[in-house]
Amino acid sequence: MPSLFMTPPPRFSKQEVSALLQSDFNIEGNISELYSDRDQVFIISQPNEDLILKISNPAEKRSILELQDAAADHIMKNDPEIRVPRTRGEIIQCERKGIRFFVRLINHVRGDLFSDRDPKKSDYEKIGNFLGRFSTALNGFFHDAAIRKDFDWDAGNISHVSERLSLLSSKSDIETVSHFLNNASRFMDQLKTDLRTCVIHNDGNEHNILVNNNKKAIGIIDFGDMIHSYQALEPAVCMAYIAMSSTDPLESILAFTRGYHSCFELNESEIRSMVYLMTIRLSITVIMASWRKKLFPENKYLTISEKPAWVLLRKLKKSDLAFWEDALVHSMRN
Structure with missing residues (x-):
């Protein structure tokens, strides 16, 4: 598998993100891109809440995302007052120009x-x-x-x-x-x-x-x-x-x-x-x-x-x- 740190991050346009949100998560909202090291991250602003859409680097393993979710669950069980990012729903997989990406909708941790x-x-x-x-x-x-x-x-x-x-x-x-x-x-x-x-x-x-x-x-x-x-x-x-x-x-x-x-x-x-x-x-x-x-x-x-x-x-x-x-x-x- 290619190196995580040598692989270019995703380059989805806002239009592609909007289509992805509607087709796979059935949501809409104002889309703004945030800085990221190796992934692509967007904040989705809605009237009642904001959400984070994270498109992982194509070299990222699904098991690493599952590790993050399991760790967040463990923390919330032991100390629910600590705010941590948690995946909403399932990790989905999409393809763009023949390249596979894992995509997650995550709660926006305020602060x-x-x-x-x-x-x-x-x-x-x-x-x-x-x-x-x-x-x-x-x-x-x-x-x-x-x-x-x-x-x-x-x-x-x-x-x-x-x-x-x-x-x-x-x-x-x-x-x-x-x-x-x-x-x-x-x-x-x-x-x-x-x-x-x-x-x-x-x-x-x-x-x-x-x-x-x-x-x-x-x-x-x-x-x-x-x-x-x-x-x-x-x-x-x-x-x-x-x-x-x-x-x-x-x-x-x-x-x-x-x-x-x-x-x-x-x-x-x-x-x-x-x-x-x-x-x-x-x-x-x-x-x-x-x-x-x-x-x-x-x-x-x-x-x-x-x-x-x-x-x-x-x-x-x-x-x-x-x-x-x-x-x-x-x-x-x-």
Whole structure:
């Protein structure tokens, strides 16, 4: 099967979407397209409610969509106040110019993106609370499709990330990322037996976490990168995005991790591992941007985090990550 990240996203026109809605879902509404990495997503505005129509990348497996739906059901069963996207009806299959696509109608999860609300340090602790609560709700969930061998966004698979180094554009860039891969590999080999694994959202960032008018996190969207990996990777992913956008990365991360740990307790090895998993997530971010912007130069969404990720990686290269480890452990003990 072709690579999910090398396959062009769907390119349905609004007229085609309108016809699809009427023929397969028997609904009408005003159609607006939303940004998407590899799929095509529309919001369907109706008098009584808004819905999301998601046309998946043609390289996407049906089992990955079923994984997302099963995870959402599990979360709603355990914590129904967490707002998550849920498929309305069945996943349908359609063809366009000989190419197969899976299409879903999904409830519109209302809320503001955390990234749009000018977050302060105190807000990061609230986000940590929410993501810890989310991990609690997802705890115990498993689905065969979450075992995604060599999935490009799995920061727990350091050897696979290492194989992608040649996608970077310069020797200097390769040396910078190699520095973090080597550090992480040494650390993870020492403590791997203490690190729990489970199914995680794997993309809990400020563009996917929704907040209300009081900046209270109320929901999370975009389950497309779900994977079975390290439990500690869940908060580490969010740490990477917080650090990229903060003027004081360490203090913001400490606030976030205190909030997470208060709702979902981590052991000391997991706490220490988060620093290294964060650097691997940042490394994947720059590798994927370097690779995919050449494949799809018109998609500016692919490079949204590339520059801040490089800035942070170069800053972290000059930092003592053992100090960051100790700061995290101390913060969560107090």
